Amino acid sequence: MKGVVVCPQPRAADVGAAILERGGNAFDAAVATAFSQMVNDPFMCGIGGMGTLHYYHAASGQSGMVDFYNRAGSKVRPDMWEKDCKGRTEISGYSLFDDYRSEIGYTSIMTPGTPAGLGLVHDKHCSMPWSDLIAPAIAQADEGIVVTPHLAGVWARYRQPGIPDGMTRITKTAECARVYLHPEGRFYQVGEVMRLPDYARTLERLARGGWQEFHHGKLGDEIAADLEANGSYVTRADIADFQPETYAPLEGSYRGYVVRSNPPPGSGATLIAMLQILEHFDLGSLHHCSARHIDLVARAMAAAHVDRNQYLGDPRFADVPTAMLISKERAAYWAQRIERGEFLGDEGQSPPGCTTHLCTFDAQGNAVSLTHTLGTAAGVVSPGLGFNYNNSMKLFDPVPGRKNSMAPGKARTTGMVPTMLLKDGKPVLVAGAPGGSVIISATLQAILNVVDFGMSPVEAVTVPRIHCEGKGIHAEATIQQSVIDELRAMGHKVVHSPHSFEPIMSRAHVISTIDGRMRGGADPRGGAGVGYAW
Numbered sequence: 001m002k003g004v005v006v007c008p009q010p011r012a013a014d015v016g017a018a019i020l021e022r023g024g025n026a027f028d029a030a031v032a033t034a035f036s037q038m039v040n041d042p043f044m045c046g047i048g049g050m051g052t053l054h055y056y057h058a059a060s061g062q063s064g065m066v067d068f069y070n071r072a073g074s075k076v077r078p079d080m081w082e083k084d085c086k087g088r089t090e091i092s093g094y095s096l097f098d099d100y101r102s103e104i105g106y107t108s109i110m111t112p113g114t115p116a117g118l119g120l121v122h123d124k125h126c127s128m129p130w131s132d133l134i135a136p137a138i139a140q141a142d143e144g145i146v147v148t149p150h151l152a153g154v155w156a157r158y159r160q161p162g163i164p165d166g167m168t169r170i171t172k173t174a175e176c177a178r179v180y181l182h183p184e185g186r187f188y189q190v191g192e193v194m195r196l197p198d199y200a201r202t203l204e205r206l207a208r209g210g211w212q213e214f215h216h217g218k219l220g221d222e223i224a225a226d227l228e229a230n231g232s233y234v235t236r237a238d239i240a241d242f243q244p245e246t247y248a249p250l251e252g253s254y255r256g257y258v259v260r261s262n263p264p265p266g267s268g269a270t271l272i273a274m275l276q277i278l279e280h281f282d283l284g285s286l287h288h289c290s291a292r293h294i295d296l297v298a299r300a301m302a303a304a305h306v307d308r309n310q311y312l313g314d315p316r317f318a319d320v321p322t323a324m325l326i327s328k329e330r331a332a333y334w335a336q337r338i339e340r341g342e343f344l345g346d347e348g349q350s351p352p353g354c355t356t357h358l359c360t361f362d363a364q365g366n367a368v369s370l371t372h373t374l375g376t377a378a379g380v381v382s383p384g385l386g387f388n389y390n391n392s393m394k395l396f397d398p399v400p401g402r403k404n405s406m407a408p409g410k411a412r413t414t415g416m417v418p419t420m421l422l423k424d425g426k427p428v429l430v431a432g433a434p435g436g437s438v439i440i441s442a443t444l445q446a447i448l449n450v451v452d453f454g455m456s457p458v459e460a461v462t463v464p465r466i467h468c469e470g471k472g473i474h475a476e477a478t479i480q481q482s483v484i485d486e487l488r489a490m491g492h493k494v495v496h497s498p499h500s501f502e503p504i505m506s507r508a509h510v511i512s513t514i515d516g517r518m519r520g521g522a523d524p525r526g527g528a529g530v531g532y533a534w
Contacts, residue, residue: 002533003362004518005029006457006509008150008434008526012036015136016360017531019128026366027055027125028133029533031118033358034372035137035203038114038387039196040145042180043154043377044434045356047206047214048112048389051372052262053121054249054418056427058365063420065262068117068244069411070110070392073233076408078400085398089162094394096162102398104164104172104379106232108391110412112214114372117244119211125366131207138207141200141386144193150527153503154376155187172379176388179381198386215239219385226382233393252276252326254421255451257428261419265314267440269325271417273304274444276331277338283452289464289479291486297448298468298492301441302344303334305469313403314411344470355416355434361427361511361518369418369432371439415439421447428514433523435506441467442506442523450512457510457521465505476502501525 003026005016016033024032030053038046045051050070056063086096094103101107122130145151155166164172166187171177179198181187188194205219213219224236249260252272259275261268277300286293307325315322324330337344355373360366378391395413396406404413415437421429429450433442442465449460464478472493475484477500484496497504507526512519522528 004520005531006520006522007358007529009040010529013529013531017533020533024128026360026362028128029360030368032133039137039141045372046387049114049374052416053370056367068113072410074408075233081398102394106230108378108393109389110392111234111238115211115214120244134207138200138203141196144195147188169379176379176381202385257421264320265413266416270304270308272326274300277334280335291483298473299338301468318403357432357434359430359511367427367430369430371416430511433506433508438506442508446508446510457512457519461508461521461523
């Protein structure tokens, strides 16, 4: 086997597998898959977005992070929205305004970084030409994509109070409506073909000019002119000055495996903390999805979220005590409180799924875990360019003086956790997920299911799942009612979903070689794309 690709979009997984079959490495497959995801899921990810990529380079034995988070435009001011804010959404804490300024439209956009981030990965690690890796996405955009239930659901899912519905989002600008609405003025339906010729032409320009065309070339000029003419806080200099950041991943341990994940403002520290808390308990001796199993996992999630809520921020703007968060001492402190039966955390709510993810692994042992996103998309398309922009401004705190308050050049916090487990210095499990802070809980449980319960990757991402950020546990319908009753008797507040695959749960993706076989699992809660290369 030459390698495996997993992601929520089956046709994008096909692209990555084809690259591996042609002799490309895991990095080539990751870049090509990512561009195909942008076409097949154009409201979840795109060249107007951001991401964080975790890699392992087999020849050197080195791990690393390439972060290309959106950053606030230079025209942003910390107090500019404080007086107009109407509060935060109950689910996920998006800022609320009567005019939706942080959620849709030009004012919701932060400086995009995806082209620069993927360009850096290509320059350092890929073996195939940049244009060859974008070519499959161009062909798909030209030929048209078949609308999947996952894509159609994106347009229908925004139903929180204070959040615009899908039609309001897609018609926020006339150009977005022209490109993404059916000619009859309605949403595309499942099975219909949506062609994206403007997006194809933009990707062709990126293929010819390299990633620099977006940040430094004429394409960047056109983007900046449109943004600045329509009230965006992002300037031409912001786009040109954008630089991905590279550094070593955070490192912890779990049951003999080295665990590596992303630093702040990502949530790798939170995931490592959860694992190290749970290392104090013999989960493998428990029945999977028993009350005691769920009780322990939920309390560990809640404990780590206490620290996340208090300490997580952009390290360039705030003091984040990362070493403390992932220390064994901190894990032992929380484990002792859990053993005493304490309820931990604040009442937490789960954010709706958004974003996308991919994992790649090749026969040489190279591995990539990449999460990238538009947020939930601004509903803005620059005339003739065909792609959506991010709406990351909604995740800032509009009140100044706090860790996640907005400021020029600042990145907002994120639940992204592209993660790897290593044995004898080599990755044996690659994991990650899309979907807000539920990313952390989904990735955690996928890891636990493989390591503690001996599951295959497919089993690990499919079995019943919970989410907890505080005292409330969100549980899927497939968890037995008797277990729910027992959890409530313990004192837990439990929301027992009517859905077997609950929509608010994140879509976990895993590639594992723990048992000596390279196998992938893609979450059936999403599109479940798996591509094997032979």
